[in-house]
Amino acid sequence: MNKMHVKVDDNVYVLRGKDAGKSGKVMAVFPKTGQVVVEGVNIVIKHQKAKSHLEQGGRIEQAGKISASNVMLVCPNCKKPSKTGSRFEEIDGETKKVRFCKACGSTISSIK
Ligand SMILES: [Zn+2]
Structure with missing residues (x-):
């Protein structure tokens, strides 16, 4: 598994891509592919078919995966x-x- 520099609930800033300059909360991380999903970023619209004539088909806006190196x-x-670094600190005796x-x-x- 790759070490991710961000994790769920982090607030991140988008550096590259069509949403460069936006910031949002990390909703999911995918260490295997090095991707993240950030709230409101890389929105993809999914079309949903109506399941019955009583129901309307709709558009669902969903945040798509982006490369973690872009945030x-x-x-x-x-x-x-x-930029973040890592260091060791003593927290609660550990x-x-x-x-x-x-x-x-x-x-x-x-x-x-
Ligand atoms: Zn700071």
Whole structure:
């Protein structure tokens, strides 16, 4: 499994692609393919057929997968899209690997 630099619930900024400049919450990560799904980004419209004459067919807007290398984590502390590094910190008496923001130096969250 590839190590992902972002995880579910992270706020990320899109660097490349048709949604460059947008930011949103990570809804899913796919470590095998190195892809992520970000809320409101890479929207694809799926057409749904009406199942019966009582029901209307509809369009469902869904966020599509994008490459994780196209997104940057938005630091919850300085609110900027930031490069992250990892370091070890002692949390609750345990040494854990955590991510930190290279811009402001604050700890972001632990890596599972
Ligand atoms: Zn920061």
